[in-house]
Amino acid sequence: MSCVSMFLSRVRRPGLHAAAPTMRLAAMCVALASAAPVMAADAPAPLVFSPYAFETQAHGTIAAEAAYLEVPRRHGDPDGKRMRLRVVRLPATGGNGHTAPVVYLAGGPGGSGIGTARGPRWPVFDRVRRETDVLLLDQRGAGLSEPPPPCPHEHRFEDAQPMQRDTALAALQATAARCVAYWREAGVDLSAYTTAESAADLDDLRRALGVPKLSLWGMSYGTHLALATVRLHGAGLDRVVLMGTEGPDDTLKLPLAADALLGQLAAVAADAGFDDLTGSARRVLEALRQQPRQGRSGMHDGRQVTIGEFDAQLAIAVSLGQRPTQQWLPLVLREADRGNYDPLADIVLLLRAEFGQFTAMSLAMDVASGQSPQRRSLAEAQARQSMFGDALNFPFPMIGDGLGLVDLGESFRGPLRSDVPVLFVSGTLDGRTPPANAEALRPGFSDNRSLLVRGASHGNELWLGQAAIADSIAGFLAGQPVNDAVLDVSPPVFARSVSELLDSRPK
Template sequence: MTSSPHVRARRVTLAALSAVTVAATLAAVAPALPSHAAPATAPAGPASLDWRPCPVAGGPGGQECADLPVPLDHADPEGPRITIAVTRVASEDPSRRRGTLLVVPGGPGGSGVKRLTGTAQALRAQLGDAYDLVAFDPRGVGGSSRAGCGIAAEDRHLVTLRSWPAADGSVTGNAARSRRIAEACRSNGGALVRSFSTANEVRDLEHLRLALGEDRLSVWGTSYGAYVTAVYAQKYPRRTDRVVLDSTGDPDPAKVARGWLADMAPAAALRFPDFAAWAADPAREEDGLRTARRPEDVEPLFLALAERLDRQPRRSATPGVPLTGARLRQALQNALYDDDLFPGMARLLLDAQDPGATPVLPGDLAGPLPDEDAAVTVATICNDVAWPRPVAAYARAVAEDRRRHPLTDGMPVNVVPCAFWKTPPADAPIRITDEGPSNILMIQNRRDPATPHFGALAMREALGDRARLVTVDRGGHGVYLNNGNACGDSAVTAFLTGGRRPAHDIRCEDRPVRP
């Protein structure tokens, strides 16, 4: 579920997707923030935040930043400490302020600092001065303490971190690459890489609450960040005020990470018809982007083109990085997150078929991820839960999934570095239950390609009367202040500002797809 932050450019959010565990990528942190490459030893004690101005071009006025020291190992609070980068846009009217709203990013690997920088103005327009708006970069991300694994550059491309099988369906190459990545993290990652986990992010979040001096926090978590928020609300239920879970996956401990990734195959199939209808609409003629005459022709066209590129990759506008079948499939997965990415996907499909064109790869597919970004996305899911080891089982799963869900070609069930991870998880995944205050509002797109609606229904069932669910009848990933649906936005805003939660689960109708 986890987020793939480089993949898109949102209107009011950052370019951070939130949901493909092993493939999440990281948007760059705001330049005003320092990067702390190694843990620093400091005495344990009450944390404090020394706020300083950190204006960002195009960002909100009055933005401040601070560094929060937290234990590298929470079981050893007197031991080495690392730094968590925090940012704040404070309420300008103390008489209207009711508390702090914490914005938790997707990922693993998403930057909360970057996310708040991109959303603060829209949040302030919705919420007024009801909250100090606060976010943080999880350990390993952005301006927080970071560490790499020394993963080879050729293994850090999005299409190699995500295990797209070979053209014939073989997973042998994926297994060899996954083993290399796991070994690199074992040999070079150190204690900080071993500490990247949901459990530690939740512990760091509680340290942040204490440093903010808040008895309770309101929280808006998106995608993987929604899971982090749900775990926090389960572990510290009396420390939560109003909680919004935006775009959630199945919280069943047996489904964490591995199940989220596998769910993307049926999710993409449910979302693809939105793109097909858009790409075949006669309105695309004006922009030269009409891909097919009928919506039902788009999928076979795409599949045939991907298979042709498997056999004969096309030279792209990026030297040394060809357009392969895997890159075309990955471009589609990225584009399904947001209707605004449909034009770029249509152009790529058309150029890939034109012998006289040179296809331009999306930016996130044109080169390798930085080593630190790859390390945190891989290590978090591998430290969270044990994955099956037999490669033969992955090969069988890929063969079946390719047959059932050809758009994703078996990638979501393929072998990943976690199959070769040597360090067992330090914490078992927490079980989300209905024990706790009834202060949670969930919001979900019906056709989400990353955190599908059926996964959100599992979260809703687990929470019982603690939650209400707002379903928005549209596609894409991320809902609040993200897709222009007034019904969904107003439900969340009313809850955050006035505590008004629907008496029962509700459905918001979609507005027409943007041209």
């Protein structure tokens, strides 16, 4: 898989197969540890850890431990079927021995906590385990925790036709319905895949560890799960770190956030010699509105694709999410503004492939979290004002209508108040979970801190842009004094030529 596809897959597309590439990257072969014996839900079995060689991608092999946690498939039916969740423990290398163990919660939904720690973000995990044990959990249905079978149905968009919003939505709705029918026929209980069930898993994990409290450390969707756990099982929590915050009613993004981020990125790009990025986007969209154009993808063996306005709205909105695609976007738009749509064709073809597929866990999770009527109304109103329409959320929320999946209801999405200490970590160039999400939640937490990372997107620089980021996270989780702070990371380095753009992508 190319790094472009990997990065696009990490940009959360609610309920789509986008989480699956991340899972495939993370879900390497792992030796199975003995499963814990089945016990009643009110008495989870103690975890039985076995020695485990945790292989990172670039930092060698770490001596760790692994186990399986047995949980009810549905916590409301404790005597019913059960499932196993994979847990890897990174034993503390320092600390005072009294700090609550920390559970890392990956994004997606559908990302692998185990896989995340293997990759470039390992130094932050290594820093945190100097203070306490770190537990890497693959959430139910994700990574190495018994994911449901992949859906055999997918929609393939025709290269010769531009993507039309309404036509594409109807096709994806039909595909999602076929996938839901397939999973139900295969015996998959889609009602088991909700954030509330995963929050109950975390409380079971705490009790199976035999500790009075856990701390949670989440990224993106992982913050959504952490916040649900604060609401439902807050008495068992010591501290919470939220990186790229997705609040209880933030599953549906606000479309004008993409317009605002484009303006912020335009200011950074202007300093690098790309004048009027916002104007380029407007002109490209207007040109494609008048007449679709052809582009030939250098990443897909020269495949030619017809690009329409909605293709470009999707491509720009998604590319704003993370630094790798942010760094290509000014050049992509400049070339399209000059009539060369080949670089844009690369992104369009990648997105079309992602949009045509669904996974059970991520689809069910996102539909269950849903949105309040007020949030949906606001998103629809902003879509009418945004230059990208509803591309930031497409095909949500419409895709969930009529599938018969669980909705967790307004009590799940309502205001949240807690005295659990929370550290909010936000990036100013985050196109998926903007700092405004964290700011809206802060008043509900009597003990909260904010770390704002200027120049960071929804990606690695939010973790690795400065060593002080990891120090703040580790210190907060260890109960050390941490004040509100603002840090700066290096600005994006933009591709300046088509040849440079192509050279930056793996062959």
